[in-house]
Amino acid sequence: MQDASDKGAPPLPDAKTAEATPPTVSEARLLSVLDTAADGIIVIDERARILIFNKACEKMFGFRAADVLGENVKMVMPGEYAREHDEYIGSYIRTGVKKIIGIGREVRGRHSDGTVFPLELSVGEAQTPEGRQFIGILRDLRPRKESEQRLAELQSELVHLARVSAIDEMGAAIAHELNQPLTALMLYLQAIRRAHAKGVDIADRIGDVLDKAVGEADRAGHIIQRMRQFVEKRDPERRLCDIEPLIDDAIDLTLLGQHHRIRIERRSTPALPPVMVDSVQVQQIVVNLVRNAIEAATQALEPVIRVETRRDGNSVVLAVQDNGPGIAPEAMAGLFQAFASSKRRGMGLGLAISRTIAQNHGGDLMVDPGGNGRGACFSLALPVAAADSDAE
Amino acid sequence: MRVHVVEDDVGVSDSLGLILMNLGHEVLSYPSAEKLFAAAPPTASDVVIVDLSLPxxxxxxxxxxxQRLAAxxxxxxxxxxxQGAIDHQLRGLDRIVLVRKPLDADTITSVLAAA
Structure with missing residues (x-):
């Protein structure tokens, strides 16, 4: 406030007072409050001229109070707000319609170096003998945005880690699956090599055998491809997806090398509306649910798991039902918690991460624990993409 | 020599059959244990190649x-x-000739000689 004197803005009575006489007790108290406040505080008059610009504001915007007092508050706003701001104030004064006063909102401010940054702004007004004044309290949202960003990154890392962990646990099964085409490929090539070495005429068969060898190499390639898509690090990306093929691919991946003895009943619903999802993350949930179901079902005499889809209001629901013993009541409490798994293998992250992914998509993951001869049933609900929901 | 191949993977079964025929063997292929059981049982002079993970x-x-056959x-x-899954399936069985995939022709030749 003392800096106001340097400015010497003539039409501002406050500034003059501060220059002329020492502050009164209440003035001194106010000054101290302003400069101690962690939030930025700006007071402007009806013509948007800055009357008060506290220390927190100086730090936030990189302007000294002396440089801004008496100036239009537009100077701390990026262009698009600055153009409209006078009109906002004018409109409020004319109509009394409050667009921001009394309501907090997220806006953007402009630093003296030109950087535009997010702010939380709440505005109050005061009738003073010197006319109407507006008080803005500002909080720099950058630290919060940064921590939100960091949190999102960590979460995405964890989701990826869980995928890698799932593939790691499936490693032996995948090795087995790769061994088949590699064996066939090797034997086809060696058969040709031997025939050739012995001078056997194989001209009429060589094309056929080579085609088969290429087919086997192709099969090995597909297994690698399917795995790679699942474990590669990538940024989360949401797209409009048809959920059925996503589910089928995920089941294929899960069944690599372990299809024996398990019967999968797959029931799809025709013409399900699309969902807006990160396809790899959704497949991660499916892989997790199907693996769990297989593990539970193997305790049954004739293991069967049922994977079905249906529409439920504005959600698309995927249900994975096994015919195992159900989930014990004592295991229910920690079921969706990380590291609470009773399984020997893995990190116990599967269900916790699956539910997090579902909720990040605006959906949820629920369980019917079954028991008494019924297996467990996990249901993944995902919201129907906006344009396709009933609300539209 | 007559060689029976019990293997459900079409690629492996077909290529194994091809190489065995190349080696001069008579080859009978079965996609499952059930199909083998339904056929005429192998004799003492035959070799049976069995894949462990069958449907x-x-x-x-x-x-x-x-092993319980008369001959x-x-x-x-x-x-x-x-290895863990293999040990689990073969528990209690001895004198088993085991070859882990991927297979190659030389390994097959040598185990057929040894079996």
């Missing part, structure tokens, strides 16, 4: 069944599974 009746059971054939077990 339905598992390979370990095939080995037990073959059991020679048996070669093949598998692409982990």
């Amino acid at each position: 339905g009746i598992p390979g370990g059971q095939v080995v037990r069944w073959l 059991p054939p020679r048996i070669v077990v093949i598998s692409g599974q982990s």
Whole structure:
């Protein structure tokens, strides 16, 4: 406030007072409050001229109070707000319609170096003998945005880690699956090599055998491809997806090398509306649910798991039902918690991460624990993409 | 020599059959244990190559069944599974000739000679 004197803005009575006489007790108290406040505080008059610009504001915007007092508050706003701001104030004064006063909102401010940054702004007004004044309290949202960003990154890392962990646990099964085409490929090539070495005429068969060898190499390639898509690090990306093929691919991946003895009943619903999802993350949930179901079902005499889809209001629901013993009541409490798994293998992250992914998509993951001869049933609900929901 | 191949994977079964015929053997292929059981049983002079992970009746059971025949054939077990899974299936069985996948022609030649 003392800096106001340097400015010497003539039409501002406050500034003059501060220059002329020492502050009164209440003035001194106010000054101290302003400069101690962690939030930025700006007071402007009806013509948007800055009357008060506290220390927190100086730090936030990189302007000294002396440089801004008496100036239009537009100077701390990026262009698009600055153009409209006078009109906002004018409109409020004319109509009394409050667009921001009394309501907090997220806006953007402009630093003296030109950087535009997010702010939380709440505005109050005061009738003073010197006319109407507006008080803005500002909080720099950058630290919060940064921590939100960091949190999102960590979460995405964890989701990826869980995928890698799932593939790691499936490693032996995948090795087995790769061994088949590699064996066939090797034997086809060696058969040709031997025939050739012995001078056997194989001209009429060589094309056929080579085609088969290429087919086997192709099969090995597909297994690698399917795995790679699942474990590669990538940024989360949401797209409009048809959920059925996503589910089928995920089941294929899960069944690599372990299809024996398990019967999968797959029931799809025709013409399900699309969902807006990160396809790899959704497949991660499916892989997790199907693996769990297989593990539970193997305790049954004739293991069967049922994977079905249906529409439920504005959600698309995927249900994975096994015919195992159900989930014990004592295991229910920690079921969706990380590291609470009773399984020997893995990190116990599967269900916790699956539910997090579902909720990040605006959906949820629920369980019917079954028991008494019924297996467990996990249901993944995902919201129907906006344009396709009933609300539209 | 007559060689029976019990293997559900079409590619492996076909290529194994090809190389065995190349080696001058008579080859009979079965996609499952059930199909083998339904056919005329192998004789003592035959060799049976059994994959452990079969649909339905598992390979370990095939080995037990073959060993209980009056005149059991020679048996070669093949598998692409982990050692743990193999040990589990073959528990209690001895004198088993085991070859882990991927297979190659030289290995097959030598185990057929040894079996």
